[in-house]
Amino acid sequence: MITSGTDYHRHTSYDRHNLGGHFLNWADQPNIYKEYPGSDMGRLSREVPAINKKLSEMIGKETLKDYPEHLVSDHVRQIFTLAYTLTSKSRYPGGEFFHRSVPSAGGLYPCELYMAVQSVTGMEDGLYHYAVRHHALERLRKGSFLKTGGVLTFFITAVFYRSAWKYRDRSYRYHLLDSGHLVENLCLTLKGLNLPFELDYDFEDETVNPLLGLDTQREVCLAVVRVPGKETSSQGRPEQVKDLPAVFQKASRVAYKEIRYPAVEEIHKNSAYVLTSRDPLPNILFNIGPVPHLWQKIAEPDHWPEKMNYTQAILKRRSLRNFVTTQLPKAHFEALLTMLWKTDPLPGFYEDSVCMGFLAGNVEGIEPGCYWVNRSEQCVSLVKPGEMMGRMAHICLDQEWLGQAALLFFFVTNLKLLEQNRGSRGYRHAMLTAGRFGQKLYLGATAMELGCCGIGAFYDHEASAFLDLSEDSQMLYLVAVGIVKKIF
Ligand SMILES: Cc1cc2nc3c(=O)[nH]c(=O)nc-3n(C[C@H](O)[C@H](O)[C@H](O)COP(=O)(O)O)c2cc1C
Numbered sequence: 096m097i098t099s100g101t102d103y104h105r106h107t108s109y110d111r112h113n114l115g116g117h118f119l120n121w122a123d124q125p126n127i128y129k130e131y132p133g134s135d136m137g138r139l140s141r142e143v144p145a146i147n148k149k150l151s152e153m154i155g156k157e158t159l160k161d162y163p164e165h166l167v168s169d170h171v172r173q174i175f176t177l178a179y180t181l182t183s184k185s186r187y188p189g190g191e192f193f194h195r196s197v198p199s200a201g202g203l204y205p206c207e208l209y210m211a212v213q214s215v216t217g218m219e220d221g222l223y224h225y226a227v228r229h230h231a232l233e234r235l236r237k238g239s240f241l242k243t244g245g246v247l248t249f250f251i252t253a254v255f256y257r258s259a260w261k262y263r264d265r266s267y268r269y270h271l272l273d274s275g276h277l278v279e280n281l282c283l284t285l286k287g288l289n290l291p292f293e294l295d296y297d298f299e300d301e302t303v304n305p306l307l308g309l310d311t312q313r314e315v316c317l318a319v320v321r322v323p324g325k326e327t328s329s330q331g332r333p334e335q336v337k338d339l340p341a342v343f344q345k346a347s348r349v350a351y352k353e354i355r356y357p358a359v360e361e362i363h364k365n366s367a368y369v370l371t372s373r374d375p376l377p378n379i380l381f382n383i384g385p386v387p388h389l390w391q392k393i394a395e396p397d398h399w400p401e402k403m404n405y406t407q408a409i410l411k412r413r414s415l416r417n418f419v420t421t422q423l424p425k426a427h428f429e430a431l432l433t434m435l436w437k438t439d440p441l442p443g444f445y446e447d448s449v450c451m452g453f454l455a456g457n458v459e460g461i462e463p464g465c466y467w468v469n470r471s472e473q474c475v476s477l478v479k480p481g482e483m484m485g486r487m488a489h490i491c492l493d494q495e496w497l498g499q500a501a502l503l504f505f506f507v508t509n510l511k512l513l514e515q516n517r518g519s520r521g522y523r524h525a526m527l528t529a530g531r532f533g534q535k536l537y538l539g540a541t542a543m544e545l546g547c548c549g550i551g552a553f554y555d556h557e558a559s560a561f562l563d564l565s566e567d568s569q570m571l572y573l574v575a576v577g578i579v580k581k582i583f
Contacts, residue, residue, distance in 0.1 A: 096361060100522025101510040103362035104569050107265040108555035109492070117263065125257045125349040127204045128228040132342075136231035141180075144173035146287035146406045150542050151399040151430070153286045154535070155437030162289055166246050166322070168217030170288055171210070174247075175225055175232075177284040177409050179208050179277055195227070196409045197276040198537060200269035200551045201261050205253040206277050207314070209307050213239045213246055214324070222307070235308055235343060240336045247290075247322040250307055251277050254314045255360075256353045264358040269551055271523060272572055274317045275530015276537075276549075280409065281320050282439065283538070287405055295319040296445060296524055297369045308339030310347035312355070315363055318527055362522070370518040373444060377516070380450040380469060382509045383568040387467045387476035395433045396426040401542045408542040415546030416496045417580040423501035425459040427543050431502070431576060434539045435532060436470035446470075448513060448524040449571065451532065452562070454483040454503040456577070465562070478563075490557045491550050491573065500546075501577035505558075506532060511567035529572040536574045546579030 097103045163170070181193045195204065208225040210232075212218050222236035241248060253270035262269055278294065285292045296318055303316045403411065438446060452467040453475075464480035488497035497503060506529035513521035533549050540547035550573040558570040 097358050098361075098365050099510075099514055099519050100362070100366065100525070101514065101567070103267065103358060103522065104510060104555070106358055107268065109265075109553065110556065111554050117261075119261060123260065123350045123352045125203070125254070125260050125353075127257060127349075128226070129207050129224065129254070129346055129349070130226075131224065131233055131235075131346045134233040136226060136229055136233050138229060138231040139172045139175055141176065141230055142172075143410070144176050144287075144406055146173070146177070146284070147404050148287055149399065149401050149404050150283075150408065150434065150539055151401060153283060153405060154434050155439060156286070162291060166215045166290075168215060170290070171212070171215065171218060171232075171247070173288060174281070174284050175208075175230070177287070177406065178281040179206070179225065179227060180230065181227060182410050182412070194413060196412060197273070197280050197534065198412070198414050198549055199273045199276075200258060200549070203257045203261060203269075204273070205255070205257040205266075205270050206273055207252045207254060208277070209235075209250040209252065211241055211245070211248040211250075213241060215246060235339060236336070240306075245321045246324050249281055249320040250303065250316050251281075251318040251320070252307065252309060252314050252316045254347060254349055255356070256313060256349055259354070259356045259359060260350070264356050266356065267359045267362050268526060268571075270359075271317060271526030272530040272533065272549070272551060275527040276534040278318050278320060278527060279531040279534035282531075283405065285320075285322060286439075290322050293321045293323065294445060295321060296527055297520060299369070300367045305338055306336055308343035310344040312360070313349070313353070314347035317523065366519040366523050368518045369520050370516075374516070376447050377512065378450075379447065379507075379509055379512065380467060382512050382565070383450060383507055384563045384565045385478070387478050390469060390472065390474040390476050392474045393429055393432050396429040398426065399430050400424070400426045401430075402544045403542050405538070405542070408538045412537055412541045414548040415579045416548050418496060418499035418501070418546055418575070418577045419580055420457050420499050421578045423458045423545075423578060425461075427545060428458050428461060428502070430543065431536065431539055432468065432473075432475070434535050435468065435504075436473050438470070445524045445528050448517070448521060449506045449508045449528050449532070451504060451506050453505065454487055456482075456484045456499075456501050456503075458501050486561065487573070490561060491553045494550065494552070497550065497575050499577065500575040502575070504532075504536060504574045504576065505562065505570050506572045507562065507564065507568055507570050509565065509568045526571055533572055533574045536576055540576045545576055547574065547576045549574050
């Protein structure tokens with residue numbers, strides 16, 4: 096029985112000598128588009144939103160002062176057009192594959208997006224599901240049913256079997272990381288529209304899942320993002336509402352024959368517990384192993400080498416693996432780090448659940464080696480000099496192309512410390528946060544015409560040993576960035 100993030104992470108570790116073979120059952124390949132048979136769809140126009148801001152103008156900036164007087168339906172259209180849209184198409188011998196504005200482990204897209212609307216001009220109050228394939232909203236509930244004044248409340252869910260089909264027990268890691276990517280895209284889009292927002296990873300599962308009409312053996316809510324009303328504070332939670340008809344729950348099923356993975360269900364169920372105390376966490380960075388002591392300040396670049404605005408970066412984002420060993424200029428490196436340590440003006444309750452570092456390959460002015468990052472002090476510490484990229488590529492299931500990247504960012508937490516302070520829910524906080532940082536890197540890299548690729552596949556014990564992590568600490572995610580042969 097999996098009772099904690101520590102148990103789950105250990106249970107789903109990859110081991111070079113015991114990886115086991117797993118053949119994909121193509122007959123039961125999950126449907127990556129959720130469908131409500133016979134539903135009435137309100138299609139959204141695909142017109143590209145006019146958010147011309149650069150990422151450097153958005154990350155870490157206040158939005159409230161320009162908060163629009165009224166939200167109109169066009170805000171909603173723009174949000175969906177950027178946050179979770181289909182962006183480009185790849186052809187392969189068996190068919191076509193549509194990429195989205197967020198990456199997804201294995202391209203399996205476990206996430207679904209829902210939105211509750213209250214008092215938006217040009218829209219009826221209610222609960223809507225976003226049908227990605229059709230770029231349309233399907234109304235599941237009518238009226239307003241949220242206790243407090245959130246104008247827009249977004250719910251990000253994951254359909255277990257979509258990722259479990261390939262990754263089995265390990266898939267809950269990807270449900271959370273993928274959701275974190277989507278949360279970040281959503282937050283940035285809201286920022287681009289000057290809308291304030293709040294994150295909530297600590298909602299009550301038993302209230303929110305029925306509200307969305309989910310079959311919780313198959314699909315669960317992992318994150319809530321709320322745009323508060325101008326006058327109201329939205330600290331409240333959704334009320335108990337009537338169950339949706341059973342036919343809605345059936346829509347959580349995505350394959351004729353689905354296999355259940357008890358470890359996924361257990362960690363989700365056992366991380367439902369929410370701690371009411373919101374005391375700050377001890378700094379994770381100083382609780383994961385040997386404490387770095389020599390710090391080097393990294394400045395924000397004088398000129399950000401961005402080649403496109405946020406909207407263009409979203410639409411162009413792809414996972415690129417064709418890294419070349421050309422030196423990464425200093426300004427690009429400084430810009431990536433600045434993006435990571437600029438904190439949004441949100442309660443910092445979740446961002447402190449992980450710490451980060453990077454392996455540097457060929458970066459201008461930076462000695463190759465392994466570094467830890469102190470986000471609050473905006474400095475880095477070299478803890479192990481030398482060539483490390485090839486070694487990490489080997490640890491990442493021999494994905495040798497990683498050895499050519501300029502930077503390999505890694506995200507780490509101390510699972511025990513997290514649990515002592517945040518309860519079992521802390522595991523969700525950390526993985527969602529790692530995903531958010533990953534999305535920042537993807538978009539920052541794309542805007543600077545660099546390549547980027549998230550990496551969820553690694554031999555866990557080897558990664559811990561390589562980074563000298565304490566027994567209770569684990570690497571959660573890795574993101575490669577660097578110059579690539581051809582970007583688009
Ligand atoms: C959490 C996560 C883990 C990933 N792990 C890997 C990986 O180990 N190796 C890899 O080549 N790509 C990895 N990817 C990238 C996905 O394969 C990629 O996002 C997906 O195929 C869709 O392609 P696109 O990002 O170009 O749209 C990962 C992406 C995410 C979000």
